[in-house]
Amino acid sequence: MRSPASSPSGSRPTAALRASAAVLALSALSACGSSADAGGGDSAGAPSELTVWIMRDSVTDGFLQRFEADFESTHPGTTLKVQIQEWDGIGQKITSALASKDAPDVIEVGNTQVAQYAASGGVKDLTDRTADLQGGDWIPGLAEPGKIDGKQYGIPWYAANRVVIYHKDLFAQAGITTPPKTREEWIATTTKLNSGGNDGIYLSGQTWYALAGFVWDEGGDLAVKGADGKWAGSLDTPEAKAGMAFYQQLQALGSGPKDADEAKPLQAEVFAKGKTAQLISTPGGAAAIVKANPALKDKLGFFPIPGKTAAKPGAVFTGGSDLVIPESSRHQAGAYEVVKALAGEKWQTDMAKEMSYVPNRTSLAGVLAGNEGASAMAAGAVNGHATPNSPNWAAVEANNPIKQYMTQVLTGADPAVAGKTASAAVTKALNSSH
Template sequence: MNRRHFWKRSWRLGIFAVLGLCLSWLMSCSPSQPPQASGNGADGNAEIEFWTMQLQPQFTDYFNELIAKFEQENPGITVKWVDVPWGDMQSKILTAVSAGTAPDVVNLNPDFAAQLAGRNAWLMLDDKVPAEVRDQYLPKIWEASMLDGQTFGLPWYLTTSVAIYNAQLLEQAGVAQPPTTYEELAAVAKQVRDRTGKYAFFATLVPTDSAEVLQSFTQMGATLVDEDGNAAFNTPEGRAVFQYWTDLYQQGLLPREVLTQGHRRGIELFQAGETAVLSTGPQFLKTVETNAPAIAEVSATAPQISGSTGKKSVAVMNLVVPKGTDQPDAAVAFALYVTNNENQLAFAKAANVLPSTRDALNDAFFTAGAEGGAPIDKARAVSATQMESAEVLLPQIKDVKELQKIVYDNLQAAMLGEKTVDQAVTDAATEWDAR
């Protein structure tokens, strides 16, 4: 084992040893049954604590008004809002749940929330949410907050990436239309590199960053895990995905930084005119307009690049209720209030994201720019249209981030020529199954 892999493996094992210890403590401290509460969706005189991820100060007025309205409609319930920096949320909620001091409603993403759902941390909601209320949410998005057939969270706001492309750079490379599939993207990558000396795109292989490459397995027809959670990518389809990314890197068609830098670097390269296609959320068009107005002027939006399956990915933010709450009815009532049609629509408009309820998504705000609108309006319309079929492409398992680390580590080894593709696939599957 070379030095690079030794340190990466040592770091990974250390982090997961600490995480495992904390989660074991969490599981042993969690009550076997949720506390009982009085009332029909309100617990009488109750104070609930609500944590969000880095939404202040931009949305301070929105949440203050929402909370005030909820409290007015639910006399006796008060809401204490705490906004936590994005990078601190996982450690803070893990510590709080383990110590029995968790808030009553928490804004997380399903990937991390599923890790704790597997350790009995959250209140299961199937008996708390009537069927007619559940039906208001997009069904594939609802499934993102399920584990082993049980619902542990409520869908909130969504983002789905689109392809923002530099039309001028593609024209210089002789490319008439932006790529729509990974197969087309590989051909465009070679053409752009050969004719301009620049790159077609950036896709990070940093294990702790974007899951775009991991999602590409599903888009290209490979299965990541089977029904029992065992590796299912040691197949011709899985090896083909490993080979795809390895070939692009070894042929010099990906920037060297894909192994060491995250999605932020991809944005920087696009803004500098060094890449032709940026796979990101439509809201980043505003960032490009601010930081690189000349690039923004020659940029346009196309649907998300996919594979042979045509599947489109979506990122979900959800709300969970810790199982240890002493105000379960009030907490669920507030979570449902935050995520109802009216409030989702208002927040989606304010934050330039997508709602997870059917009626809110059908609002004209999300489709008005489809033809002839401003770039940001067209990008919003493209992303909203994708929600008809978009789904969470990563398996709903509690250790999905560990799966990403294992796949990325071995894929990096193949890209660097330290392993053959076959060996990298075999090692990744073996490591996952023996974790």
């Protein structure tokens, strides 16, 4: 049964993203669980009331009702008490819960926030359960942020990532019948579309998640962790420079601003004017476009961000949710059963179809067949990545030096100098607690 949660206060997490069939939303989400007999929990099969925290709008009421009924019927004597949590203030609320002696049994958390919560020492290490949960099949961009220093604290629940949304009519007018599959093809296609008063692509100068994908494709990263445990920004590496060079080439084939991100102006509203051929967004962005211009209904297509070769799509940031189990859960065995069910094939399939999410396993991508946007997202998810797995990553985003670096390069600054400055800022933010 579900019960309302108390009203927390504070700010919403900024680093993760999610997409649903009806709503465009980017948010950080996750959940976790713990193993039986590890930390003084209940014994396997013992009747109990399990408290589960789920973030608002992560799943529908219908999904929760089906899951609750099924779980309680297959676990006689156990009652689920699902409490819907608000995003405002959730970070502090989870931190306080993990430090208490009466924490909920399972918590959904944003995948990029697992490191922060694990650093508190209040999250159960589930490394010995990954085989039972078929961890070898998890999509990498969702599994990686749940793994801290070789230990799996967060269990992947669902994912969302960016794709290319395109205007089918403009592609047809340009004689383009097949979406590009490589970077080289993408540039050629976009160049062809960038004519006749149309923009080949709308790409703002500070869409840093897209840049991160290009850097990952080159074998680089935004920051790296040294043997001494300290982090160092890496935007001044050859790999980062190559990723930025491709971003600059692509961005020049449209009229996006060089000193703003995709929210200024809202890129969906720009696209809705009907003169833009492509943009990078979660599939849910299509709903915002159609809302702004209903005439574009059925005129939007989707394809994965192209990679360096056709063998693999371009790298993408994977946002979504993990499930975690607090150390202080009094029902360890029952909590693990909840996590195992939610992360298992039956409920992954149900949720993917209901919410148009990417399921946590690569082998389940086919369940989205027939949903063009979600299928493109699932195809891209196989090359998913996460932001640097530091508890202090939020400090980087607070005054994002990556955005500043991008604008500087796009407006003529020396990439080497701008990259060095940005790397120093990232390094300082990530090591702020040292």
